[in-house]
Amino acid sequence: MSRARWIAVGLLIALFVLVLFAGAFAPAPYAKQFRNDTDHRPSEQFPLGTDELGRDRLSRLLYGMRISLLLAPAAALISTALAALIGGAGAYMGGAWDRATGMFIDLFLSLPWLFLLLTLRALLPLDIPAVTSVVVTFALLGILGWAASARIVAASVRSIRTSEFLLQARAAGCKPSRLLLRHVLPNVKPILLAQFWISVPLFILTEANLGMLGLGVTEPLPSWGNLLRELENYTALRHSPWLWVPLLSLVMVVSLFQFALGAEERA
């Protein structure tokens, strides 16, 4: 492994430890409102300042990162697995199966998900605790977010299915299960990994957008998504550059994942 990769892995581990034990590092409880110190500038007491309700921004960032770093990859894992299963299986079987799954994927992509999510939220009980709401939100994202990835996976499997090396393997008498496990999957793996890593920040941002419609991480729980909502206030960004920290930390984490992945996986 390269030095950069080692550094990336080390930093990611440190970050995970930091957010897993956020309680030990956070200067204040994430929900505590210091109402006389709203929109406070960074200070010794509040290293990243306070938000509009006087809550310590660093504490909320640490807890928010914990929620997003644990649940967004989980949702990405669900969606990538579904994409591999539906897109990959259909394309591998070919013929009518391939056409049917292609149509199913197109149909799924054309559905107005925003409105369906709103309807779904309206049907959910109101009196669910904030933590349940978070899990439900990310689970929904994982279950509904597979279609775009499935199309890419299907295209890749389709080209592998018609490739010469697979033809030779088949001619050499390889069983279908061996063909799938030894020849197809290793070749689709970089695509699946790429889709997984693309989905993680995508789900974090989707959660932020859903929060504006009442379907996200609910108050007082923080999430990376609802911390990014502070970036809506463009004039405040000029005067309060520390508001960029959640976005910069998101870029940093995604970049670290890319480095940690290694060139061969990313290729």
Next chain:
Amino acid sequence: MKASGHRVIGPSGEVSGPTLLALLIVIPLALALGGCTHRSADNSGELRVTIKTDPKTLNPLMAEEDASDRIRYLTGGVLIRVNRKQQENQGELAENWNVDEGGRRITFNLRAGVKFSDGSDFSADDVVATVKAALDPSLHSPKGDPLRAGGKADVRALDRNRVVITFEHPIAGIERLFDEIAISPARMAGKADSSVVLGAFSVAEQRAGEYVLLKRNPYYWKKDSAGHQLPYLNAIRMYVLSNRDTELIRFRQGDIHLIDSLPPDLYEQLHSDDPGAARDLGPSIESEQLWFNEVAKAPIPAYKKAWFRSRNFRRAISSAINRADLARVAFRGHATPSVGLLSPANKFWFDKNLRPIAYDTNAALELLKQDGFSKIGDTLKDRGGNPVSFSLITNAGNKQRERMGSLIQQDLQQIGITVNFVPLDFPSIAERIMKTYDYDACMLGLTNVDLDPNGQVNVWMSSADLHQWNPQQKTPETEWEAQIDKYLRAQAATLNRPERKADFDKVQEIVADEDPMLYLVDKNALVAVSPKVKNADPVVLTPQTYWNAEYLSLEK
């Protein structure tokens, strides 16, 4: 109204013939006119404001939503105007009027020599035709609805300048209803489009999604104290702009001159950059409320219904909410803790005897104890051992309400109550509060469009649809709601203003005592006024910055 692309240059700017001679004459003329147009664009007297949406109608009798109603206000000539500053009725097209027969009859003496914007004469026939159209049930005019409450009406012209309207039943405060009825020419009554008007401006052009252009009415009847013809402005351009951030950017660029109802955050931004342009007018008549679901058939647990129907529970919650913090933190200090169902901005009808609601968690716990609640550790439990927890819904995307929800969540945590705060999209909220009743508590704002208490009957009568905590009751389910119904009927049945005031004070006191709606804060009226606008005198009532549009002018 169709768009007209030639209005800027005017008829004399059009090239009518192909000859060189004509071109030699017309081109310099057009250039000269163009120069004039440009100069007048600098000093054009064109005020630029915004509306949030395209107007749904230009028919003043059908105006309901904000954009249509603002256009109606600027274009419509009315018999009586509610002065937005003094909050008193004043004669406009009616020089004077008389209400008699116990409030069943109103007689108007009309101003003589008034003309419509097309130069045609105004007469009593126009008033008769317009009022008849407003009363026509087949038109479904929202402006005519309050008049139809008087039952069958006889509208007739006594002569060219006198009109008498006799209703079957008396209507308390009938005069103010004519502030909403814009008189149209008799030939257009019921299907008017604000192009031929008696107001200061008429609609000249509309481009969907872009703007509505109002041009000065050259025949407007009003003159200033020096005898100058009003209005001073040549035109008002109302840009269709829903994004409040963009609106503020364009204001800063000088592209927009006035902004009504600025959100507190944007007000603060403007105030920090340009303190002279941002104005906080103090409490408006808009307030924010929270209520509990008291509907008997609501699909919520019985023990919750018992909590919500308990006066002590509601009063305890009210005492445990720190209203001063709501105003200070959620509204950046641009709101005032509510005292009751009316804001002090409603000068005449506000009950000055009401006392502010004290923030007192100990008093709240004491009230809860009287109902068998007890705080065990950090959790409040009812006498059945159920932990006290409820959901609070509001519309997603409203920053102030979302902040208030978080503040209330923490306030009630102090007395052991868990609040699950759920912002929802508005259609979902409407579905829950109007149809399914599947919610615990809701926080929304009510906009009082009418200063008169009769404008609130649709909320406070127990049979009303908007009696949100328990709507459409066949008979009042509680003694105090029966009392409110009684006082509302009593104030509507007399023309004596002090008597009406006394009756409505009783309503305000019962509401303050029973807390069916927890009034949280009265929002301040925040506006932006460009220093270029002269004679601006913003008020808390809509339209806040251009209620006196005929007197506004732009600095040259």
